[in-house]
Amino acid sequence: MDLAYLRAHPQHLPTFLTHQRIRETPVGGGVCQASRLTLDDGSSLFAKTWPSDPAPEGMFAAEAAGLAWLREAGSVPVPEVLVALPDLLAMEWIEPGEPSAAAAERFGHDLAGLHRAGADAFGAGWAGYIGPLRLDNTPETGAWGSWFAARRLLPYLRTSSDRGALSAADVAVVEQVINTIESYGGQEPPARIHGDLWPGNLLWGADGRGWLVDPAAHGGHRETDLATLALFGGVPHLDRILAAYQEVWPLAEGWRARVPLHQLHLLLVHTAAFGGGYRSAVRATADTVLRG
Template structure:
């Protein structure tokens, strides 16, 4: 038995007070069958505040029931235990229900741009990268100060951007108020809605996993869905747009043209974590954002 498996089983026993049964790896987490029935996913946090941030984000996103997320079964400083959601096949019906639910979830709102979920830490994580949730009065100052500039600085320090290339991102930050001209209230974001965190469940629903939840601009989640090819995305976005109109909060004109702007954050995170081609993609996205 590997150390991770033994530690995961110990966490299940400690946090749930039940005997763990069969355990196998899900790749970065452990699936543990419980002696009394049922299964939980045991995830070890990637940083000091990672468990607290993810648990708070899941609870915040789950409040309304607009989009299903795994229930938090237990948590401590190192381990997060979640209900297991069996996988299923993608379908148009599920995609459209997800789009409508995501529109409703965004409109639940947040206290401020950059605000963490209730009881969530300011110093959170997105995947393996640190992420700061600090409230701001407007989206432009939040996005520049917490989602673009820190990662550009880190990339420059690592030799991934030259000073001249970094200046392109500085220009984007300076022009943000004009690049997103129609002000919106802060939305309740999943924050890391790439295709790997969009889970097609065996119950015929789309579930959201592994949030980096915070108050932000709803176009950011939509741009993340586009980044790595979410299945049936046209159906998701079409249902989303219709639901937003029905709720009296249509997407602003030209939102699709701002996708590169909102993809800057995940591309910069990938640049800092993995370098190489992501640096080129981030720079291309910044240049495109300035031309819109």
Template structure:
């Protein structure tokens, strides 16, 4: 693994440190500590690097800098982790509001240099521009994962029909395309004692409420402070709380595809919130 890191960063590795899964920490000969990630599929590292750079370009939230990448490897600066705090959560909320306001060319648009065939975690994610949010969300963020779950035997025909009917009831939205992290569950928010850092994006143009609904789904430290600070900068549209289930359909269906029946009930319940 030393050769690709040296090639991508221009610096030799002086020490390797274990992390979880396919991640490793590497100490470079200039003293920097980086995280080295091997992509799970062709294009995964390219998509993630493009997403990190797109988020960083908004100058709104803290993200690790990309030290180098190719088709197999991604090297980013390490984030030192510490405790969360209410003050950091408020900065995160204001930062997310600015990030979303930075916008995207269209719903479904990939970051500059990103790919149409991208990933959210280990699941494929299509990034192709759509004309309006409701039809794009149904066709690109709900139904593809329903079909995968049906093919795997996780959903039966009746459940598939429920999702198809729910897609016909997705309300139109006047929101412009937001610049989304795209996989904003609590595990992708790292706290260093002062700031919240966002890692592992599945960045694309989407509805800003989707990022916030993901924070609700698996919990986030000081979530009330995050949302309060967000709304100081960019108030959410009336009835936002009633649409959380709608926006959680996407991550719940992704989890159903990746992890099976344990998430299917939650996904069905979210679909039923559409009436």
């Protein structure tokens, strides 16, 4: 199988893998099993499968739709999806490189361009996933704050509470954030965002650019992507990314104070998916939001 054959017959990829007709090398892949596939013409692909069968319904379709939508903007580089099947996703292989100040500045410019491509509404036209969890992408054209509270905070707060990852006191603090969310400002039209842009989902390529992978793409608030880049140790050269971003599309007044609010969604996803190990981060972030 070469790349031309694969483009013409993407449905045949699982059969070739089952019969070991393609060289497969395991690589890191987060919640999925991931591998590098080497085709007969020397081309490489990045492939993802779910650790057990079947994969969650619609998960790979959601990722493929998000990648294509981000790629349409023609700003930040996004891998091309070559195979999107219910239990398998394969895309072009991006040769990894090292982060540099120059790459960070270009990424900041590119990310602003992506966000400016916009969206018709908050949410998306497909059912979403974030990590292993479903993501409610029901489109809405009202205010961002109420949409963010209902679609991005409350569902994962409930799941976190139900599984015992947060205490009653923790839940009460986050509920206070939800109930007062309109007071935090940041009202902007929907931007075209990655939606799960923690540092692990920014791939530094050997071409000197930052590539977007593993999106939970939707129409959202542009500050969300920038805020989550600072999570879990932060992306390299974040200051250069932010400065370059502001050269293209300056952020609204008070954006720094809103960083914890935007981070709260992804932290609640972690308590919902992975348990109480992230409880202290959720509580500290919610407390920071309330302190203003």
